[in-house]
Amino acid sequence: MLDPPARIRRFNRAVTQEIGALDTSFLGRGRPLGAARLLCTIGPDGADVSALRDALGLDSGLLSRLLRGLEDEGLVVTEPDKTDRRRRIACPTTRGKREIAAYDRLSDARADALLARQSRGADALLAAMDLVATALSRHRITVERTDPETPEARHCLDAYYAELARRFEAGFDVSTSLDPEAESLRPPLGSFLVALSDGLPLGCVALKGNGSDTGEIKRLWIAPAARGLGLARRLMDEAETEARMLGHKSLRLDTNRALTEAIALYRHLGWREIPAFNAEPYAHHWFDKQL
């Protein structure tokens, strides 16, 4: 019916109106939009001026003036960076932090109102918003080494187990599977990587080590909102790099036949199917790769 560009235009119209309404929430605290955005971008932890400049895309002069305005209001203080005293850091004062918190509450209230209006579709709406946001800011997805017991890692693993339970014909229960000790997923034995976009975990992969020169890939998962972006490949690449840094000479992994996209990816990335090397009850295929 509508062609794709028209659908995107429709999306833009709908969103600019809602976002416009969201922007005006910045008003109502007696401050022009620019100053309010600057204050919120500075955030409770402060930020250096050059970071602010390219986060907001503002001219150096304009930013400087806005900053002076916030200083005059007693909301921020700026001080030179210790290591390079040309650079300056803007930090909110106590009053500034209160003001930021007030803006946050305002924006939360708007978000809640938006969700409350969605009778039963709130989850679907949030999922769609995640997908759109992820697609639009894919270039800002970062992959970070993290501890396998951080909240971000747990979030990924829980989502991963839930998905396996849905997709395996026999269901999935971690306790009946070969679950690696957290120790084997931490340096110096192994590693755990998560992909993050603006704080939202979008995927993970674990590299399990036992001190030998052979590592094992586990727990490769990509959030539904991030599929089709090539993120799985990126995580596998970074896991290989980690493995090399930990001194591994080869990698292996096991997988279930229901995970067809993963199997296709392993083959595509140069993995070779080998006989079973473990007794994982949920596994149907085993692969290895020389580094």
Place this chain on the structure above:
Amino acid sequence: MLDPPARIRRFNRAVTQEIGALDTSFLGRGRPLGAARLLCTIGPDGADVSALRDALGLDSGLLSRLLRGLEDEGLVVTEPDKTDRRRRIACPTTRGKREIAAYDRLSDARADALLARQSRGADALLAAMDLVATALSRHRITVERTDPETPEARHCLDAYYAELARRFEAGFDVSTSLDPEAESLRPPLGSFLVALSDGLPLGCVALKGNGSDTGEIKRLWIAPAARGLGLARRLMDEAETEARMLGHKSLRLDTNRALTEAIALYRHLGWREIPAFNAEPYAHHWFDKQL
């Protein structure tokens, strides 16, 4: 991990950056944003000034000035309305139409670039954008009487058949079903309603008549992007109103047991299950309702 308000904030950030980039595409033709938006809102067919005013939410003075600017550029002409000569209509000149087309091409090119970047996820992204746009502008969904053979109606019916084929355990093939003649879905016998949001068809319902005082509800369908908004109920309500206007005293319908939400809706709206009144091979339940 992230709570819903934080996810919405993330969405806003991602979108304002992309939309911001889209907005600046209005520039690059030597015209400020306001004037460009006005010209595009006028559109190739022209529009009257009061409609422009509340479409753009502009002050009467400001709009007037922008309009003079476009006139000075030779892009639009304004002339009094024939029936009420206080009102004025703004119409693009030939040059104005060319300029509007140029803006459209610019925005199409951006949309294409955005989609091209999405390796394989373009369909998923568009679907998510539809869902978000629909949820945000649900208050602007209109229900309109239309001919059952317009492109909008065909789009809905095709999507409806495709969905039945997926959901019925035995599949679905229209040609083996009781397919009503288009004539029975047009006034004066019956009626066909579509729900539209900004040109995108989001749902439909057909009222079939045969000249008697009993009508029949057929083809109730809601686009995936519009589920959970109460649109089915609204379509059913409007179909009942149509039926009353056509002089029907009662309505009936048949349905398949796989369509559980529809069955629940019919019950909720006061329909009563009755014995089979036709030989529809795909039907398991039959309902009627007195008007």
Place this chain on the structure above:
DNA sequence: CATGATGCCTGACTTTAGTCAGGTAAAATT
């Protein structure tokens, strides 16, 4: 240590957006 680059600031300026108080012609109402 001179030179140039960098990071931020200031002052003077323009553009864009938006507000508000009339004003005029046409239509609707009394």
Place this chain on the structure above:
DNA sequence: AATTTTACCTGACTAAAGTCAGGCATCATG
């Protein structure tokens, strides 16, 4: 026919955003 209302316009204004040319410390480099 007098009035009120409606729809749009004009002029005078303000606020906010953005631009640009210098200026001044500070750092990096030959």
